[in-house]
Amino acid sequence: MKYLSFFLLAAVTFTNCKNEVRIDKVLTNLKFSQPEISADGQSTVDVSVELTDKSSDDRRTVVFTISSGVFTASGNNKHTAKAEFENGILVAKATLRASTKPGFLVVSVKPEFDSPVKEFIVKDSISAKKSTPFSIKLGTSSFGVASNHLNEVFITGKLLNASGKFVSEGYNVLFEDSVLTVRANGQFRQLNTTTADSSVLSAYYSAYAHPIGTQIRVRGTLLDENGNKTNITDAILLTVNQ
Amino acid sequence: MNKIFEKLLICFACLNFCNICFGQSPAYSDYIIKYDLSTHKTDKPIPFDHSFTLVIDALSRKNLDRVEAFEIAFKKGKRQLVTNTFTDCNGAKRTTAVKDIDLGTDRRSDTIQIFFPPLKPNVNFDAMVVYYLQPASRNLLLKVNSLISATDATAAAAYVTFFNSTIDNLFNRTSCAITTFAQYQVFYNANLASHYNYISTGANFTTTGTLSEAQVQAIDIATSASVSDFRDGNILLEVSKRNRWVEIQNGLIDINKIFLPDAESLTTLHYGHTRLKNMESSIAFFDSVYKRIDRVISKNAASTIIAGISVSNDQLRTDLALIRTNLKANYQLLSDRMDLVNAAINGDARIRQASYLAGHTVSSDLKTSGGNVLFLDAGITNIVVSGVNDKAVYIPKLYWGVSIYFRPIDKNTRRNRFKRKFDPPENYGCSSNLYGPDYGIAAKRSIWQHLSLNIGITLGSMQNKDFDNFYNGTSLLVGPAYRVARGFKVSAGVALLKRTSKNPLISEKKVVPGAYVSTSVDIDFIQGLKDITSILFK
Numbered sequence: 216m217k218y219l220s221f222f223l224l225a226a227v228t229f230t231n232c233k234n235e236v237r238i239d240k241v242l243t244n245l246k247f248s249q250p251e252i253s254a255d256g257q258s259t260v261d262v263s264v265e266l267t268d269k270s271s272d273d274r275r276t277v278v279f280t281i282s283s284g285v286f287t288a289s290g291n292n293k294h295t296a297k298a299e300f301e302n303g304i305l306v307a308k309a310t311l312r313a314s315t316k317p318g319f320l321v322v323s324v325k326p327e328f329d330s331p332v333k334e335f336i337v338k339d340s341i342s343a344k345k346s347t348p349f350s351i352k353l354g355t356s357s358f359g360v361a362s363n364h365l366n367e368v369f370i371t372g373k374l375l376n377a378s379g380k381f382v383s384e385g386y387n388v389l390f391e392d393s394v395l396t397v398r399a400n401g402q403f404r405q406l407n408t409t410t411a412d413s414s415v416l417s418a419y420y421s422a423y424a425h426p427i428g429t430q431i432r433v434r435g436t437l438l439d440e441n442g443n444k445t446n447i448t449d450a451i452l453l454t455v456n457q
Numbered sequence: 458m459n460k461i462f463e464k465l466l467i468c469f470a471c472l473n474f475c476n477i478c479f480g481q482s483p484a485y486s487d488y489i490i491k492y493d494l495s496t497h498k499t500d501k502p503i504p505f506d507h508s509f510t511l512v513i514d515a516l517s518r519k520n521l522d523r524v525e526a527f528e529i530a531f532k533k534g535k536r537q538l539v540t541n542t543f544t545d546c547n548g549a550k551r552t553t554a555v556k557d558i559d560l561g562t563d564r565r566s567d568t569i570q571i572f573f574p575p576l577k578p579n580v581n582f583d584a585m586v587v588y589y590l591q592p593a594s595r596n597l598l599l600k601v602n603s604l605i606s607a608t609d610a611t612a613a614a615a616y617v618t619f620f621n622s623t624i625d626n627l628f629n630r631t632s633c634a635i636t637t638f639a640q641y642q643v644f645y646n647a648n649l650a651s652h653y654n655y656i657s658t659g660a661n662f663t664t665t666g667t668l669s670e671a672q673v674q675a676i677d678i679a680t681s682a683s684v685s686d687f688r689d690g691n692i693l694l695e696v697s698k699r700n701r702w703v704e705i706q707n708g709l710i711d712i713n714k715i716f717l718p719d720a721e722s723l724t725t726l727h728y729g730h731t732r733l734k735n736m737e738s739s740i741a742f743f744d745s746v747y748k749r750i751d752r753v754i755s756k757n758a759a760s761t762i763i764a765g766i767s768v769s770n771d772q773l774r775t776d777l778a779l780i781r782t783n784l785k786a787n788y789q790l791l792s793d794r795m796d797l798v799n800a801a802i803n804g805d806a807r808i809r810q811a812s813y814l815a816g817h818t819v820s821s822d823l824k825t826s827g828g829n830v831l832f833l834d835a836g837i838t839n840i841v842v843s844g845v846n847d848k849a850v851y852i853p854k855l856y857w858g859v860s861i862y863f864r865p866i867d868k869n870t871r872r873n874r875f876k877r878k879f880d881p882p883e884n885y886g887c888s889s890n891l892y893g894p895d896y897g898i899a900a901k902r903s904i905w906q907h908l909s910l911n912i913g914i915t916l917g918s919m920q921n922k923d924f925d926n927f928y929n930g931t932s933l934l935v936g937p938a939y940r941v942a943r944g945f946k947v948s949a950g951v952a953l954l955k956r957t958s959k960n961p962l963i964s965e966k967k968v969v970p971g972a973y974v975s976t977s978v979d980i981d982f983i984q985g986l987k988d989i990t991s992i993l994f995k
Binding site: 235241269273274275328332 | 845846847958959960961962963964965
């Protein structure tokens with residue numbers, strides 16, 4: 216009995232060695248539902264992370280954080296989600312919407328409970344592919360405009376990709392006016408000609424002193440990186456009516 | 458040189474004194490226990506870890522050779538001596554019974570009082586009280602000697618009778634190590650043959666004394682008239698008529714048995730022990746007759762007339778004196794030789810007979826008087842455990858627990874009452890058939906008398922929020938404990954408690970081991986202090 220006692224004591228003592236909790240014992244399998252996303256500010260992707268099945272019921276909440284873009288549920292770059300069992304696996308999920316900035320979106324997940332031991336964070340990234348313009352559509356607040364700058368119309372332009380979704384930031388559009396083949400000499404104000412968070416461009420337009428009935432063509436043309444006009448263009452006609 | 462000798466003498470005396478200490482004395486014994494030889498039971502349980510004196514009133518100390526203790530083991534329900542395999546002085550492997558301790562006895566007592574050193578708990582032992590041959594067995598052996606000396610074919614059978622007489626009926630055990638007649642013959646030829654050759658040679662004894670029938674009649678008439686009626690005149694007359702004066706003086710016949718047939722009364726020269734008895738009887742007879750004649754002479758009676766013939770009383774006295782002198786001289790010669798025979802028998806340790814005492818030290822209950830296995834303790838423990846951030850956290854707690862000893866202990870004993878170690882066995886089975894002593898049953902100073910397994914539980918809740926008690930508001934302490942003095946213990950080992958998990962997803966606290974060091978006091982000791990304080994502050 217005496218030797219058995221000492222053996223048990225020794226065994227218990229040796230189990231008291233320093234033991235680190237590895238991150239894979241906390242959070243694993245941070246996954247995206249698709250390998251890449253379009254940086255159009257509209258596309259979404261599901262992200263999920265697995266929690267150890269030994270998690271306590273009151274410790275199953277995790278915080279998702281994204282470097283760019285937003286989570287659809289919270290509308291910002293943080294989202295708190297409670298894990299639930301799916302097919303016997305404890306999974307926490309979130310849906311993120313890409314921004315219009317191309318690059319990599321870094322998603323990090325950590326437990327909501329702040330451990331005094333260390334930070335338990337898992338990270339992964341997804342490529343946000345540039346959303347390139349395919350078409351532009353102009354719109355106006357009015358199809359009639361007063362002569363001699365007596366009023367303004369609000370001109371909008373929307374750049375869309377081939378899927379009909381927005382394009383990434385940084386695309387420039389040139390607004391021009393013309394009467395027949397010559398310049399109409401109208402003025403644009405508050406020009407918003409570069410795509411940013413959205414693909415909507417805008418400007419206020421007032422017409423020169425043209426006779427009533429004159430038709431003014433306002434055209435929006437996508438410029439390339441060098442400032443040259445491309446074939447992606449659209450135009451609207453405004454009629455001088457007073 | 459003398460000073461060196463004195464110092465050596467003092468050292469020798471000190472060593473002997475120490476030996477006596479271990480050899481026990483009544484003053485050293487903690488207990489006196491009486492042993493009933495008829496039931497082989499003691500009047501109280503034999504303690505362990507305490508010296509004691511075993512008193513056996515039914516055994517005499519006379520003829521005692523030695524007392525030895527043997528460890529006993531029960532095998533298949535049989536009580537057997539524990540055997541041991543050892544290498545003897547010839548380098549041969551031998552397996553035989555192990556003598557555990559040589560025990561001392563009280564030399565001042567007529568009965569046997571055996572001093573036992575502290576014994577281990579729960580040991581079975583037999584105390585073997587070894588005697589030189591007792592009269593009955595000795596006479597049987599002397600008869601064997603006489604038969605061998607006389608080249609009698611019945612000697613072998615006589616030896617079997619002798620050997621059987623040395624076997625203890627209850628224990629079926631004997632201390633006589635010469636188990637066969639052939640072995641004994643070797644011993645006889647080497648040690649006894651010369652003595653028996655001597656006593657069986659008639660020429661070595663003087664047998665010249667005689668009395669005539671007239672002298673016998675004169676003794677009867679003279680002493681009956683002057684002293685008192687001489688009733689043994691017929692004995693003397695029978696001796697004279699049958700002319701047995703030589704046989705009387707050789708001790709071949711007891712004069713008082715002269716009327717018995719020769720087959721019953723007459724022995725041969727080989728039977729020294731019988732002759733001595735005959736001579737003793739005859740010497741007493743002639744002493745008596747001699748005194749009666751002296752009384753006659755002292756009354757100034759010079760002679761007695763028998764059938765007209767004057768028989769001188771002085772001559773009578775002279776002739777009687779010759780017979781007496783011859784008898785006494787022969788007795789002395791024979792006695793000396795028989796003493797040598799007995800000395801030779803006593804000198805061989807193989808020829809012994811013994812009484813056996815069965816005993817066992819008792820710790821049958823978990824708590825006996827003074828000694829047990831489980832003790833309750835209370836004290837303070839200091840737990841050091843790794844925190845959630847791997848830094849050591851110190852948690853002092855009160856606790857109480859139980860100490861489980863690996864052997865029964867008696868906390869009333871002291872370390873210095875035990876020997877640290879014993880001498881190695883002296884006898885490796887060469888000079889005697891026995892091996893030992895190996896001190897197997899003797900308790901010696903051992904760590905196991907102080908070391909125990911401490912199992913304790915802490916009291917009170919945890920102040921540190923990262924920790925919680927192991928179970929039901931208590932944390933568990935398990936580790937070895939060492940008893941200091943009577944009731945104090947120091948313990949160190951593993952503490953089991955609960956700590957916040959390092960895994961942030963787990964809110965339940967998990968059981969973690971820590972280290973603890975504690976000091977505690979025996980609950981009995983506390984109770985004793987409580988009793989004292991209640992008296993003081995009454």
